Amino acid sequence: MSEKVSVGVIGGSGLYNLGNLTFVKHVNPETPWGFPSSPIAISSLPSGALVAFLARHGVDHSISPSAIPSRANIAALKSLGVRTIIAFSAVGSLREEIAPGDFVLPSQLIDRTKGVRPTTFFDGTGLVAHAGFSDPYSPRLAAWLAGAVEEALKDEGRGVKLWTGKTLVVMEGPQFSTRAESLMYRQWGGDLIGMTALPEAKLAREAEISFALIATSTDYDAWRPHEAGVTAAEVGKILKQNAETSRHVAAHVIERLLAIADTDPALLSEEAGCMQFGFMAPPGSHKNAALAYILPEYFQAP
Ligand SMILES: CSC[C@H]1O[C@H](OP(=O)(O)O)[C@H](O)[C@@H]1O
Numbered sequence: 001m002s003e004k005v006s007v008g009v010i011g012g013s014g015l016y017n018l019g020n021l022t023f024v025k026h027v028n029p030e031t032p033w034g035f036p037s038s039p040i041a042i043s044s045l046p047s048g049a050l051v052a053f054l055a056r057h058g059v060d061h062s063i064s065p066s067a068i069p070s071r072a073n074i075a076a077l078k079s080l081g082v083r084t085i086i087a088f089s090a091v092g093s094l095r096e097e098i099a100p101g102d103f104v105l106p107s108q109l110i111d112r113t114k115g116v117r118p119t120t121f122f123d124g125t126g127l128v129a130h131a132g133f134s135d136p137y138s139p140r141l142a143a144w145l146a147g148a149v150e151e152a153l154k155d156e157g158r159g160v161k162l163w164t165g166k167t168l169v170v171m172e173g174p175q176f177s178t179r180a181e182s183l184m185y186r187q188w189g190g191d192l193i194g195m196t197a198l199p200e201a202k203l204a205r206e207a208e209i210s211f212a213l214i215a216t217s218t219d220y221d222a223w224r225p226h227e228a229g230v231t232a233a234e235v236g237k238i239l240k241q242n243a244e245t246s247r248h249v250a251a252h253v254i255e256r257l258l259a260i261a262d263t264d265p266a267l268l269s270e271e272a273g274c275m276q277f278g279f280m281a282p283p284g285s286h287k288n289a290a291l292a293y294i295l296p297e298y299f300q301a302p
């Protein structure tokens, strides 16, 4: 592809395409961590700018949360030139006020995955790196998105509500939580629960890609007394409506983001340089093909 694509979208359950944009082509880069979950669809916005879309579970939803090739997904997007990713995820609500159908920009994560997902690009490279992750979502991008998503939801006119600054618990799955676990997550301060937000956000940070998550609520999980627990059937009912709103939000927000980036390019590359002091040995002396693929800013192939 001649023109670089600077913004990527990752779609979750229910969101398998950005069919509201003009499809240009598919690309399927093989990365040092294998192929991404699905070929990446490049589409153009009304302004002509290009966007890369990747379906996290595959376009036929064949990949379970524990088996998502997140390293390949992030690396493939970076190889296209992507500097900012806006990801979507279907989540359960742990709070009465966050109703199914609401949209949420989480600001914090609690990791309840079980260690079966590779969480770093540095494993097996002989180099140790520690990325800062106290704010898992790029703060400047997230603050800007709050206004932009609110505006997109108003423009859509369905009355979808937006929440910000919430805490998302990431569990292993694929089974949903027990009632006791759901109640415990509330006590921990969790507001939402999902299965895919990690390690995706950690890997984006290691790759110096700005990253924000738009969570779309589908159910109340299992904490409400006297209510039936969550089932896939219940979640499925609301996925289609959430996906339609997500497509509208993605198009609206990315068009605005790219327009602003013309005069304020830093908004797109907020994480550029964030790994600079994260390496426990000087990166310049370390030659590694995989690291040269994901972080050509610091590494060369042997
Ligand atoms: C179908 S409900 C459970 C499933 O949906 C969410 O996926 P994603 O985050 O990719 O939208 C959740 O994390 C589970 O993978």
Ligand SMILES: Nc1ncnc2[nH]cnc12
Pocket (backbone or CB within 6 Å): 090, 091, 092, 093, 171, 176, 177, 193, 194, 195, 218, 219, 220, 221, 222, 230, 235
């Ligand atoms: N209740 C729930 N628990 C975990 N992941 C989810 N994704 C959507 N609803 C969920």
